[in-house]
Amino acid sequence: MSAPLKAPMARLDRLLANLGYGSRREVADLVRKGQVVLDGKVLKDAGARTPVTADLPQRMTVAGQPLDPPAPLTILMHKPLGVVCSHREAGRSVYELLPHRWRAREPGLSTIGRLDKETSGLLLITDDGAFLHRVISPRSHVPKVYRATLERPLSGGEGAVFAAGDLMLEGETEPLAPAALEPLGPRQARLTITEGRYHQVRRMFAAVGNHVGALHRERIGGLSLPANLAPGDWRILSAEEQAALFKS
Ligand code: URA
Numbered sequence: 001m002s003a004p005l006k007a008p009m010a011r012l013d014r015l016l017a018n019l020g021y022g023s024r025r026e027v028a029d030l031v032r033k034g035q036v037v038l039d040g041k042v043l044k045d046a047g048a049r050t051p052v053t054a055d056l057p058q059r060m061t062v063a064g065q066p067l068d069p070p071a072p073l074t075i076l077m078h079k080p081l082g083v084v085c086s087h088r089e090a091g092r093s094v095y096e097l098l099p100h101r102w103r104a105r106e107p108g109l110s111t112i113g114r115l116d117k118e119t120s121g122l123l124l125i126t127d128d129g130a131f132l133h134r135v136i137s138p139r140s141h142v143p144k145v146y147r148a149t150l151e152r153p154l155s156g157g158e159g160a161v162f163a164a165g166d167l168m169l170e171g172e173t174e175p176l177a178p179a180a181l182e183p184l185g186p187r188q189a190r191l192t193i194t195e196g197r198y199h200q201v202r203r204m205f206a207a208v209g210n211h212v213g214a215l216h217r218e219r220i221g222g223l224s225l226p227a228n229l230a231p232g233d234w235r236i237l238s239a240e241e242q243a244a245l246f247k248s
Contacts, residue, residue, distance in 0.1 A: 007051035012036065012043060015052060019068045020104035035063045068099070071107055072128035074242060076223070079123040080231035085114040094123060097232055112136060112220075113144075113196045121146075121217030122225040124237070131242065135220070136196060138177075143192045143248055145219040146201050151211040153186040158208045162191070169203045179204065190218070221245040 010018075016027035016036070028046040030036055036043045038050070038060045050056075052070050060067040077094060084091045094111060095103060102109060105127060112124040112135050126132050135142055158181055161167055165178040176197070182190040191201055202212045218225055222244040229235065 007053045009049045010052050011046070012048050012050050013046040015050060015070065016062065018106040019070065020101035021062060030062065037061045068101065068105075069236060071105070072126070072131070073105075073109070074124060074126040074128060074131060074237040075109070075234050076226075076229070076237045076241070077123045077125060077234035078225060078229040078231050079115050079120055079217075081118055081120050084117050085111045085123070089117075091117065094125065097234065098125075115217060116199060116202070116215070119215040119217065120231060121215075122220055122223070123217070124220065125234075135245065138195060140246065141194050142221040142246065143194050143219075144196065144217060145190060145192045147184070147188065147190050147216045147218055148201060148205060148212045149214040150187045150189065150205060151213050152209075154183050154189060154210075155208070158189070158205075158210075159183070161208055162204060167204065167207060169197065169200075169207060172197070176200075176204070219248075221248040 012031065013024045013027050016022070016030070017024045021027050021030065024046075027036075031043055031046040034042045054070070057066045057069055075098070077097065079085075079094055080097075082092070083097070084093050087093060087095065095109065098109070107127040107129070109125050109127050110132065112126055112132050115121065115123055124135065134140055162176075162179040162181050166175045168175050177194050179194070180192040182192075184190055191204070193200060193204075197203075201215055205212050223237075223241060
């Protein structure tokens, strides 16, 4: 039997500051005012070291509210149309759909890959760098499944072109890895890719003379977008769901 993992320790003021509750001085003030409670006891010492366990939100309150989830944190979101995935791009971003305080978290949250402003569907957001790299690494071969609605009817030849593994996108020097096309109707198809190149799906259909009107990501690896998660909604991903992602 393997020994249980030891929880990392953190000073209380650092833990709260890293969760975005304020500067170290501001959170020390919260502690002084008796606003931080663990297991029903008011904490007095902002410098005391605390084990950072995943169950802290059930055990600690700050100003009467459950503590925000500590790192590592991964979120599954139904990205709506019209929002961007980058902090740097103009326009409303997916981060604005999360609690405001989370923008000050350390480590910060990043999307795992990006969806275009006009693409909807399954988006993962994490502060766990190792998990992020494992999902996006080409070596992991994690399939990403998209439903594309096309401007023109499928010709019938696209599946073979995408499966060949030699399609070169404009401006690139490496051919695309094989991708699987499943026609769903005259102008609709499901496309499974294992890479994440810039605007990849739109550019693949452009390469075969078509144009993507609407694009929606249905699945990443073994993780599907839950049917009951409305556009703009999100929830925390469990460790089991994270593991399921690599079993597709
Ligand atoms: N391919 C695209 O073209 N856009 C996306 O948002 C994702 C994949």
